[in-house]
Amino acid sequence: MSFASRLHPAPATPDEMAMSTDEVRARVRTSVESRTPVDDREIHAVEQFLEAYDRLVDPFEMDSDPVHVTGSGFVVGPRGVLLLKHKRLGIWLQPGGHIDSGETPWEASLRECREETGLDVRFTGPVDADGVPELIHVDVHAGGRGHTHLDLRYLIDGGDADPAPPEGESQEIDWFTWSDAIERADPGLSGALIALRTSCD
Structure with a gap:
């Protein structure tokens, strides 16, 4: 069975999204609340996320509060998983912003992955009738400038091409085997990467 057929790639576009802000907000909360965390870090992250999320007036707007939701994606393919070296932080991470x-957070995740990798990316795995992909990981971490990021992470198919980030994006980006990615990436990603290696292999 091919990698693509195992992941069941399915595109999702903004045209498929017809939810109001309140509906998006409710969907996000439900998806986070129903997560089965992969490790102690994610258990704590889910608790932090829900506590912060419920008090935010506009959780998706970074200028509304130093604490806000972000979206990122684990870009996977036959060659493994894609990581980039963050230009400011100097650590290896998944694309996102x-x-x-x-x-929506999932649209932001897909856009950021496309912009930062230069690849023709799409969601993989289960996508519901509204075009909403499965949430595969939650993390809460410092985002710089005094911000706290409530990060929602999705699984994204990057195909088999070499990344081609445009000028202005990190040029230190490459495919890694799962073992190399776990060793190279920021320690905060290890639980998610280990879980993904099991599901994607």
Whole structure:
């Protein structure tokens, strides 16, 4: 069985999203609340996320509160998993970033992965009738400038091409085997990467 058929790639586009902000907010809370954490770090992250999320007036707007939701993606393919070296932090991470106005967290995740890798990416795995992909990991961490990121992570198919990030994005980006990625990446990613290696191999 091919890698692609195991992951069941399924595109999702903004046109498929017709939810109001309140509906998106409710869907996010439900998906986080129903997560089965992969390790102690994610157990704590889910607790932190829900506590912070419920008090935020606009959880998706980074200028509304120093604590806000972000979206990122684990870009996978036949060659393993894609990591990039963060330009400011100097650590190896998955692509991701802030949510633009009018976006959902999963749309932001896909856009950031496309922008930072230069690849034709798409969601993989289960996508529901509204085009919402499965949430595969939750993390809460410092984001710089006094920010705290409530990060929602999704599984994304990057195909088999070499990454081609545009000027302005990190140029230190590559495919890694799962073992190399676990060794190279920021320690905060290890639980997610170990769990993904099991499900994607």
